[in-house]
Amino acid sequence: MGYILVIVQTLLALLLAPGLVGFVRWFKARLQNRRGSPLWLPYFELRKLFGKEPIVSTNASWLFRFAPYLVFASTVAVTLLIPLIAVPLPFDAVGDLILVVYLLLVGTFFLSLAGLDPGTAFGGMGASREMTIAAIAEPTVAVAIFSLAIGAGSTNLSSIVTATLSNPSATLSPGHVLAFAALFIVTLAETGRLPVDNPATHLELTMIHEAMILEYSGRYLALVEWASWLKLLIFFSLLANLFVPWGLATTLTPLAMLVALVTLMLKLAFFAVVVAVLETRIAKLRLFRVPELLGVSFVLALLAVTSSFLLK
Amino acid sequence: MTDALFALMILAYGAGVLAALMGGAGKLGRGAVALAAAVGAGAGTALGVSVIVSGTPFSLFLPDLLPIAGGFVLQLDSLGAFFLILIGLGAIPAAIYGAGYTAVYEDGHGSLRFLGVMFNLFLLCMGLVTMAGNVLTFLLMWEGMSLTSYFLVMTENHEESTLRAGGWYAAMTHFGLALLLAAFVLLMNGGSGSFADLRTNAAVLPAVARDAIFLLAFFGFGSKAGIVPLHIWLPKAHPAAPSHVSALMSGVMIKLGVYGLLRVVLDLLGGGPPWWGALVLGFGVVSALLGVLYALMEHDLKRLLAYSSVENIGIILISIGTGLIFHSYGLMSLAALALIGGLYHTVTHASFKGLLFLGAGSVLYATHTRNMEKIGGLIKLMPWTAFFFLIGSAAISALPPLNGFVSEWLVFQSLLAGFSIPKPDLAILMPIAVGMLALTSGLAAACFVKAFGISFLAIPRSTEAKNAQEVPLSMRIGMAILAVVCVGLGIAPVVVVPFLGKIIDGLGQLPQTMPGLTFNLTLQTPDAFGQISPTLAAVGLLVILGLIPIAFRIFRVNRSLRLGETWGCGRTGQTPRMEYTATAFAEPLRRVFAELYRPTKELSIDFHPDSKYFVESIEYKSEISPLFDRWFYDPFLRAVRFISRQTQRLQSGSLHLYLLYLAALLIILLLVARWL
Numbered sequence: 012m013g014y015i016l017v018i019v020q021t022l023l024a025l026l027l028a029p030g031l032v033g034f035v036r037w038f039k040a041r042l043q044n045r046r047g048s049p050l051w052l053p054y055f056e057l058r059k060l061f062g063k064e065p066i067v068s069t070n071a072s073w074l075f076r077f078a079p080y081l082v083f084a085s086t087v088a089v090t091l092l093i094p095l096i097a098v099p100l101p102f103d104a105v106g107d108l109i110l111v112v113y114l115l116l117v118g119t120f121f122l123s124l125a126g127l128d129p130g131t132a133f134g135g136m137g138a139s140r141e142m143t144i145a146a147i148a149e150p151t152v153a154v155a156i157f158s159l160a161i162g163a164g165s166t167n168l169s170s171i172v173t174a175t176l177s178n179p180s181a182t183l184s185p186g187h188v189l190a191f192a193a194l195f196i197v198t199l200a201e202t203g204r205l206p207v208d209n210p211a212t213h214l215e216l217t218m219i220h221e222a223m224i225l226e227y228s229g230r231y232l233a234l235v236e237w238a239s240w241l242k243l244l245i246f247f248s249l250l251a252n253l254f255v256p257w258g259l260a261t262t263l264t265p266l267a268m269l270v271a272l273v274t275l276m277l278k279l280a281f282f283a284v285v286v287a288v289l290e291t292r293i294a295k296l297r298l299f300r301v302p303e304l305l306g307v308s309f310v311l312a313l314l315a316v317t318s319s320f321l322l323k
Numbered sequence: 324m325t326d327a328l329f330a331l332m333i334l335a336y337g338a339g340v341l342a343a344l345m346g347g348a349g350k351l352g353r354g355a356v357a358l359a360a361a362v363g364a365g366a367g368t369a370l371g372v373s374v375i376v377s378g379t380p381f382s383l384f385l386p387d388l389l390p391i392a393g394g395f396v397l398q399l400d401s402l403g404a405f406f407l408i409l410i411g412l413g414a415i416p417a418a419i420y421g422a423g424y425t426a427v428y429e430d431g432h433g434s435l436r437f438l439g440v441m442f443n444l445f446l447l448c449m450g451l452v453t454m455a456g457n458v459l460t461f462l463l464m465w466e467g468m469s470l471t472s473y474f475l476v477m478t479e480n481h482e483e484s485t486l487r488a489g490g491w492y493a494a495m496t497h498f499g500l501a502l503l504l505a506a507f508v509l510l511m512n513g514g515s516g517s518f519a520d521l522r523t524n525a526a527v528l529p530a531v532a533r534d535a536i537f538l539l540a541f542f543g544f545g546s547k548a549g550i551v552p553l554h555i556w557l558p559k560a561h562p563a564a565p566s567h568v569s570a571l572m573s574g575v576m577i578k579l580g581v582y583g584l585l586r587v588v589l590d591l592l593g594g595g596p597p598w599w600g601a602l603v604l605g606f607g608v609v610s611a612l613l614g615v616l617y618a619l620m621e622h623d624l625k626r627l628l629a630y631s632s633v634e635n636i637g638i639i640l641i642s643i644g645t646g647l648i649f650h651s652y653g654l655m656s657l658a659a660l661a662l663i664g665g666l667y668h669t670v671t672h673a674s675f676k677g678l679l680f681l682g683a684g685s686v687l688y689a690t691h692t693r694n695m696e697k698i699g700g701l702i703k704l705m706p707w708t709a710f711f712f713l714i715g716s717a718a719i720s721a722l723p724p725l726n727g728f729v730s731e732w733l734v735f736q737s738l739l740a741g742f743s744i745p746k747p748d749l750a751i752l753m754p755i756a757v758g759m760l761a762l763t764s765g766l767a768a769a770c771f772v773k774a775f776g777i778s779f780l781a782i783p784r785s786t787e788a789k790n791a792q793e794v795p796l797s798m799r800i801g802m803a804i805l806a807v808v809c810v811g812l813g814i815a816p817v818v819v820v821p822f823l824g825k826i827i828d829g830l831g832q833l834p835q836t837m838p839g840l841t842f843n844l845t846l847q848t849p850d851a852f853g854q855i856s857p858t859l860a861a862v863g864l865l866v867i868l869g870l871i872p873i874a875f876r877i878f879r880v881n882r883s884l885r886l887g888e889t890w891g892c893g894r895t896g897q898t899p900r901m902e903y904t905a906t907a908f909a910e911p912l913r914r915v916f917a918e919l920y921r922p923t924k925e926l927s928i929d930f931h932p933d934s935k936y937f938v939e940s941i942e943y944k945s946e947i948s949p950l951f952d953r954w955f956y957d958p959f960l961r962a963v964r965f966i967s968r969q970t971q972r973l974q975s976g977s978l979h980l981y982l983l984y985l986a987a988l989l990i991i992l993l994l995v996a997r998w999l
Contacts, residue, residue, distance in 0.1 A: 038950040041574060045878050061880045069977020070891040070897065072702040074713075076884075082865040105859045109732055110723060112569060114860075117722045123772045127903065129889045131779030142769035143911040150758035150766030153735070155755050161742050207601065226889060230880050234871070302915045307760060316754040318741055 012263060013101035017091055023092040024296050028240040029053035031279055036211075038287040053240065057233050063265075065229025066127035076124035078236040079227065085117040086238040089245055092168065092173065094252050096271035099169040107166040108156050112149075112155075115201070116240060119145045126223035137222030140298060144219065146199045147305045154312035155197070159253060171285040172256045179230035182255065186319025191254045193299045196308035199245040201238070204286055206264075206296040206304070217295060221288040244279065303306070325381040328370040334365035335447060336447040343439025348429060356439035360446055361415045362445050367450045371404035373826045375825055382456065391459070393516050398456030402590065404825045406453040406582045409670055412808065413575035414446050420681050420801025421567040424688060424792065430564075433478040436563065445471035445571070445943045450488035452579055458507045458516035465583075467501070469496040469547075472576060476560045488559040489974075492567040495556040499546030503583075505538035510591065511849045521591045528573050533592060540587040541606075548580025551610040551638065552951045554633040554850065558617070562625035562630070562693065566684020567801070573632045574677035581639055588647065589662075589831035597651045597749060604644030610757055611637025615948075616919060617771045619851025619912055620947050622695045622905045625684040627774055631719065633762060635672040639665050641756060642734045648744060649737075655833055658739045662833075663823045664733030670819075671730040671812055675718040678805035682712035685798055686778060689791040695905045704791045709779045711802040716775040718809045720768035720962035724810035724861035733820075736853045763770065767910065770920055784899040814861045893955070913947070922945040 033050040040047025067076060092114075106114075119141060126138035150188045160166045162181055172232035175181055200207040203220040212218055224235050252259060259273025260267035296304060341357030374381050376402070397638065399407065423441065428435050437526055446469035455461035473496070477489045509532055511519050525533070546553040558578070561569045565728045589600065615632030621627035646661030683693065685708040690698050702709040718725040741753025783789040793799075812819060817865035875882060889897050913922055925944040931937035973984075 025738070064881055064883045064885055069886050070889055072576055072699075072780065074702065074780065079869050080868055081782045085865055087867050088860070088864050101498065102859075102863075104854045105856045105857055105863070109735055109853070110728075110855050110860060112720060113723050113728055116720070116765075117717075120717065120720055120722060120772060122509050124776050124780065125770075128777035128780045130899070130902045131889050131891065132901055132903055135776075135908060138772060139903065139911055143774050143915065146765030147763065147767045147915065150762040153761030154754050154758045157739055157757050160739050162850070164852065166736070169834040212612070214843065228377040230875070262581060298911065298916055304525070313754060313758065317751060318755075320747070320751065 015255035016263065017101055020095045021087060021090045022094060024241060024244055025087070026280070028054050028237065028244045029057060031244050031283060032240045034280065034285045035287050038284060039290055042291045044285060044302060046052045057237060058093060059231050060101050060233035060236070065231050069224055071128045071226070072129045075125050075128040076231065077299050078121040079231040081121050082118040083234040084093045084239045085114045086241045086245070088239065089114050093245060093249060094168055094172050094259060095248055096268060096275055097214065098172045098262065102227065103167055103169045109157070109166055110170070111168070112156070115242065116145065118242070122223055122235065131226065132221045133225050137219055137225070140219040141223055144200055144301060147302050148200045149194050151308040151312045152195045153306060154309065154316055155190045158186050158312065158315040158319050161316065162186060167256040168253070171253055172259060175256050176261070184314045184319065184322060186322065189315035191250065193308045193315060194250060195202055196304060198250060200301070202243045205290040207301050209295050247282040248275065272296055295316055325373055327371055328366050328373065329381065329383065330369065332363050332366035332450065333447070335366060336443045339443030340849065342442050343436055343477035347727045348435045348438065349524055353425050353435065355394045355421050356442065357418045360418035360443050363443070364411040364414035364418065364446055368408050370399070371407035374399050374404040375401045375822065393457045393459060395518060396456035397451070397462050398455040398518065399454045401826045402582070402585060402830060403453040406579060407450055409578060409673050410446065410449050410453070410575050412670065412881070415572050416546065416677060416681065416801040416804040417567040417570050419804070420798045423797035424565065424567050424684055427688060430479070432481060433565070435629065437477050441471045441474045442568070445580065446474060448581060449576060452586050453582060456518055459513060462503065466500060468576065468579070469500065472572055476564045477563050477564065480561070485563040485689065488563040492560040494554045495546050499543045502539045502543030502546070506536050506543055506587065509536050509539070511551055512895050518591065522593070532597060536592065537588060537595055541584060541603065543728065544580040544583040546581070546604070548636045549633050550636060550697060551613045551633060552955055552973055554610065554614070554954060555951060557633055558626045558629040558995050560626070562623060566625070566680055568686060569684070570677040570680035573629060573680055574673040574957040577632060577636060578673060581636070581669055584828065585643065590970050591651070594647065594650045594831045597648050597746065598646045600647030600651060601749060601752070602638050603647055603758060605773035606642050607637045607640030609637070609713050610634065611641060612759055614789065615763050615766045615770060616916055619766060619773070620739065620911050620920065621854050623692045624686060624695055624778060625680070626772065627770070628679050628683060631767065631770065632676055632789060632963070634767060635668065635676065638731070638760065639668050639672070642668060642737060643761060645737050645741065645933070648749065650831060650833070652742055652744060657737065657743060659824065659827055659833055660733070660740065662827045663820060664730060667728035667733050669818065671726040674808040674812060675715045675727060676807050678711060678802055678809060679719065681798070681802045682708055682715060685794040685802070688794055688798070690787045693786060695777045697785045698778050698788040699781050699899065699902065700788060701791055702779040705793045707793055707799050708802065711806045712779060714806045714809055718813070718918070721764045721773050724813050724857040724864065726809050729816045729857055732855060734760065741853060743881035766912070773908045777908060781902050782897070782899045784902065814858050816857060861975065919950065922947045
């Protein structure tokens with residue numbers, strides 16, 4: 012039963028991810044007084060890309076063609092581990108929060124290599140920036156995990172969720188709030204949103220993620236894009252379900268599942284709105300100001316640990 | 324059984340020395356030297372495994388061999404056996420690889436005879452270090468190991484840089500030896516030098532003496548392990564040595580510093596106050612971070628790897644330091660967890676760093692350069708080397724499901740357990756260590772994207788790289804063995820971890836730790852704080868990877884492929900000069916950490932005389948100034964030079980003056996003797 016749940020959860024994530032991105036784009040457009048593209052445009056994008064014949068650079072090696080598969084697979088693997096609609100999960104013993112973080116790093120690592128492979132300056136530029144930001148974001152993630160783990164007595168995702176569920180007052184503890192803020196900043200950086208990277212631009216001076224995947228087309232591009240949308244969904248649902256776990260099904264009754272599904276979509280929509288508003292309100296930071304932002308998030312995470320430590 | 328294995332080990336290394344003395348050149352000679360070394364290392368590994376499995380130490384007393392200070396005593400317990408296995412793990416692939424690699428010395432720019440002799444002696448001395456049962460044997464073998472490795476570094480002694488590297492190495496290793504001598508003299512306290520006696524005597528030593536011994540041993544062994552700021556010789560000596568020797572030095576020899584530290588601090592001294600652990604942890608954090616930051620700025624492939632060894636030694640020390648802190652607070656199962664993490668990272672690092680050094684050696688073999696800016700595109704010309712180097716790079720970047728991830732996970736888990744430390748001001752350091760470790764691992768990933776991406780991907784940047792050919796079979800086998808070990812240690816930690824638990828069992832009064840740590844298919848830390856199963860994660864990843872092509876068939880995805888030029892904004896023809904360089908790749912991080920690097924930049928542009936819109940040539944030079952060379956070693960060297968110049972005045976060359984010195988010295992000595 013549990014295994015079916017996990018598979019359903021993964022399929023759900025795959026299905027929702029394009030819609031989530033479509034929603035962010037649509038809402039942002041509305042905020043900017045544009046009509047915006049329809050919500051379901053990303054689904055059509057995927058269909059189009061999967062139907063097209065990709066062109067691969069003659070300079071590129073097998074790694075370039077293999078990377079999208081690995082990026083996609085490692086991101087999908089994460090959705091098997093994180094609580095989306097129910098806890099506990101059958102794969103809890105397979106991986107904890109640390110594995111989740113490092114599985115996502117697999118994608119970053121290979122995508123950066125793929126950026127270097129065709130030999131363009133753009134690809135290298137994107138790869139270099141992506142790795143820089145990933146490296147500087149890493150300590151925040153780790154320390155925020157530390158803070159959550161102290162509270163729950165475990166790095167296990169389901170344990171963190173159940174610990175918060177059984178002790179609701181912990182949600183508003185300073186440690187929790189600060190860790191949430193720290194992880195939110197990291198989410199923006201890791202998923203390539205403003206103010207770190209602008210997902211809507213193809214202007215070479217500012218792009219990071221887009222520069223890296225510039226040489227991809229066809230099914231390869233589809234896999235890479237889908238994986239990055241999935242990553243956004245993963246980060247949003249981690250933020251939602253680790254810090255505000257209410258709504259998650261703890262029993263496998265149809266009603267609880269339905270409630271969980273609806274709350275998940277509401278939570279995702281909430282984060283999508285927040286990101287859309289943020290992206291409308293703030294401008295992109297210069298690349299060399301990004302470390303300062305991430306430095307702030309690191310300090311927040313450290314404060315989170317300190318306070319959960321002192322208040323334990 | 325163990326006696327036979329020991330004899331085989333000695334005989335094999337002896338045969339290796341003989342084979343090398345008889346020439347060691349030609350395909351046959353090089354093969355014989357390599358075979359002997361591999362057999363010797365294999366026998367050592369078997370000996371180590373049998374000691375750990377049976378739980379009974381192997382001992383051999385030869386009091387007549389050295390009729391002073393207790394004689395020549397060998398005693399191999401499970402801790403030593405672990406490091407003996409580690410030597411085998413590094414030495415077998417390195418020896419096989421060396422059979423092919425040493426062909427570059429056939430033209431006489433390095434003596435094959437000398438190299439073969441020293442290689443076998445080096446392995447022998449390292450093996451005996453782990454077996455030493457008293458102070459004299461230990462120090463003799465330690466020095467033997469240092470000297471043989473010094474001679475191995477000096478293989479290409481016609482190069483100016485090699486001579487300098489050798490000088491640095493000799494100086495640093497003897498600085499360490501001096502500290503170790505002092506530590507052991509204090510530890511012996513006038514008694515016998517056998518480790519068993521030291522263990523019982525150490526308990527009654529005054530606290531000050533114990534502290535002094537700890538500090539001396541930490542910095543003494545630290546100079547061998549390469550902790551910051553004593554790491555200075557690594558980036559000089561490791562690139563200078565032949566690559567299979569670099570692999571051994573970086574993968575195995577520096578780990579014997581860790582062995583010494585564990586032996587003295589945990590076994591002989593039986594642990595100490597919390598600040599010991601905190602000091603080790605602190606130096607570990609600094610070494611890890613600075614190591615990787617300097618590695619990032621390197622464009623010499625082997626220097627980059629050497630700096631990265633500093634980083635990994637740092638990670639090992641982070642884990643051991645944490646273990647020592649837990650140990651002094653009596654948190655024994657957590658101490659065991661941390662030490663297991665440290666040992667796991669030790670064997671992990673030996674495997675991937677060995678692999679990477681062998682890979683760098685293959686690049687050097689094929690292109691005759693270590694400069695990343697001059698290679699590139701090797702993935703098509705040297706597919707095997709590239710594949711192995713990729714595995715090594717992914718492993719060192721701690722990507723699951725490879726071995727680097729497992730050991731870093733263990734280190735993270737032991738740090739996360741740090742909130743159990745009853746003293747808040749010490750416990751609060753743990754999250755900082757967690758953050759720094761995470762930063763280190765993120766930067767390591769960036770560093771190895773650079774190392775692999777620039778060296779192996781895109782288009783070759785020079786004619787040497789364009790004409791590169793895949794290396795011979797023996798070298799590929801050497802790399803393949805280590806690549807398999809990397810994957811194996813990654814997906815089968817449930818086999819390895821209980822083995823490591825057995826090694827630290829009883830060390831420094833650590834209790835039987837197995838009940839506290841349950842390791843079935845999933846790795847689980849005490850109190851179920853964390854659980855992972857890299858095995859299942861690997862299976863899951865493979866299943867998903869396999870499902871994608873199937874889904875492609877079902878949903879009729881377009882599976883054709885067209886080759887085309889790289890898109891270039893309208894320009895036609897792509898040259899290697901348009902590629903991103905290693906310098907450019909590291910530029911963002913150079914800026915972020917500018918406070919540390921203090922980069923200097925020099926840009927000179929020659930314009931066309933008629934218009935400054937036409938550039939004729941651009942020269943860009945950027946250098947970073949290494950912190951420790953500048954603020955620590957340079958002033959020290961200046962002081963030494965100054966003092967030696969001053970003492971030069973005493974040397975007039977006049978016999979009368981020297982006689983006067985002698986007379987003065989005699990009178991002073993007599994006076995001193997009278998006083999006492």
